[in-house]
Amino acid sequence: AEKPKVVILATGGTIAGTGNTSTTTVGYTAAKIGVDALIAAVPELSKVADVSGEQVFQIASESMTNDHWLKLAKKVNETLKRKDVDGVVITHGTDTIEETAYFLNLVVKSNKPVVIVGAMRPATAISADGPINLYNAVALAGSKEAIGQGVLVALNDEIQGARDVVKTNTMTTNTFRSPELGSLGYIVSGKPNFYRASTRKHTSNTEFDVSKLDSLPAVNIAYGSANANTLAIDAFAAAGDVGIVYAGTGNGSLAAPVRARLTELRQKGIHINRSSRISNGPTIRNGENNDDKTDFTVADTLSPQKARILLMLALTKTKDSQEIQRMFYTY
Numbered sequence: 488a489e490k491p492k493v494v495i496l497a498t499g500g501t502i503a504g505t506g507n508t509s510t511t512t513v514g515y516t517a518a519k520i521g522v523d524a525l526i527a528a529v530p531e532l533s534k535v536a537d538v539s540g541e542q543v544f545q546i547a548s549e550s551m552t553n554d555h556w557l558k559l560a561k562k563v564n565e566t567l568k569r570k571d572v573d574g575v576v577i578t579h580g581t582d583t584i585e586e587t588a589y590f591l592n593l594v595v596k597s598n599k600p601v602v603i604v605g606a607m608r609p610a611t612a613i614s615a616d617g618p619i620n621l622y623n624a625v626a627l628a629g630s631k632e633a634i635g636q637g638v639l640v641a642l643n644d645e646i647q648g649a650r651d652v653v654k655t656n657t658m659t660t661n662t663f664r665s666p667e668l669g670s671l672g673y674i675v676s677g678k679p680n681f682y683r684a685s686t687r688k689h690t691s692n693t694e695f696d697v698s699k700l701d702s703l704p705a706v707n708i709a710y711g712s713a714n715a716n717t718l719a720i721d722a723f724a725a726a727g728d729v730g731i732v733y734a735g736t737g738n739g740s741l742a743a744p745v746r747a748r749l750t751e752l753r754q755k756g757i758h759i760n761r762s763s764r765i766s767n768g769p770t771i772r773n774g775e776n777n778d779d780k781t782d783f784t785v786a787d788t789l790s791p792q793k794a795r796i797l798l799m800l801a802l803t804k805t806k807d808s809q810e811i812q813r814m815f816y817t818y
């Protein structure tokens with residue numbers, strides 16, 4: 488049978504990183520190796536797909552920006568439109584992999600597989616995880632099973648959905664988890680096994696279109712703690728942010744002075760989304776906070792960093808809080 492055609496779009500990260508010695512697993516340099524060398528290091532790729540590579544960026548993913556995302560999304564959409572392409576793999580740093588995955592999950596206009604992959608150990612390390620992760624990602628991107636599943640993250644033999652995946656450990660290779668809601672499946676000897684699917688809309692079924700956008704609305708995240716003050720949110724408002732995601736304590740709860748100032752900022756037209764600094768459970772509307780009265784929205788189970796993405800995209804479509812809240816329950 489003919490092999491699937493998979494394009495690897497490389498963006499940098501530790502998967503393309505090099506250290507001084509084979510035992511260097513911290514203090515290495517990310518984003519050093521080009522896409523051709525990444526592919527050449529895994530000759531087994533040719534068993535599962537016809538692969539070609541393209542270097543899109545060469546950065547550590549902590550430096551990923553909205554502009555990078557818009558360029559990458561356009562590149563992915565362009566690539567997936569090609570009749571001679573069955574799926575795309577994106578190599579990426581792990582620090583913001585979950586954010587890029589969720590952004591693409593909302594703006595890719597295709598049912599063809601998109602798989603994002605990274606590594607926790609640099610390419611030069613003993614037992615580097617990059618090569619097996621890349622092999623699994625290519626196998627997944629070329630599979631029939633991955634069609635229509637939304638953007639997927641594949642590391643450590645696991646398949647995670649873009650919406651729910653989180654980096655949960657700063658250094659281990661099993662860092663990617665979808666806490667409580669669960670991973671989607673496993674890749675066993677290059678064969679994907681799916682056990683569940685996301686019920687939230689994604690890719691071809693969203694209302695977002697970035698094809699004509701060259702920037703995204705300014706939205707930043709402020710973080711709640713004991714002794715919270717309004718310095719960060721005041722600075723965001725002064726800088727012209729049109730939205731603020733507040734990573735509140737507990738169920739997105741807000742310290743009294745923070746709540747008062749956010750209420751004023753909402754009245755001035757800035758959109759306020761309550762999320763939680765807790766990594767599990769939904770931020771619920773109208774709990775201790777009367778969101779109907781303050782006209783805030785809540786993030787549901789999205790982390791603050793993913794709520795920022797959805798709020799930016801929502802603000803490209805509407806300024807209406809009820810509409811935005813609907814989107815938070817849809818995607």
Ligand SMILES: NC(=O)C[C@H](N)C(=O)O
Pocket residue numbers: 499500501502517546547548549579580581582583605606607608
């Ligand atoms: N493991 C990694 O890829 C971390 C690196 N700082 C990055 O995100 O690019």
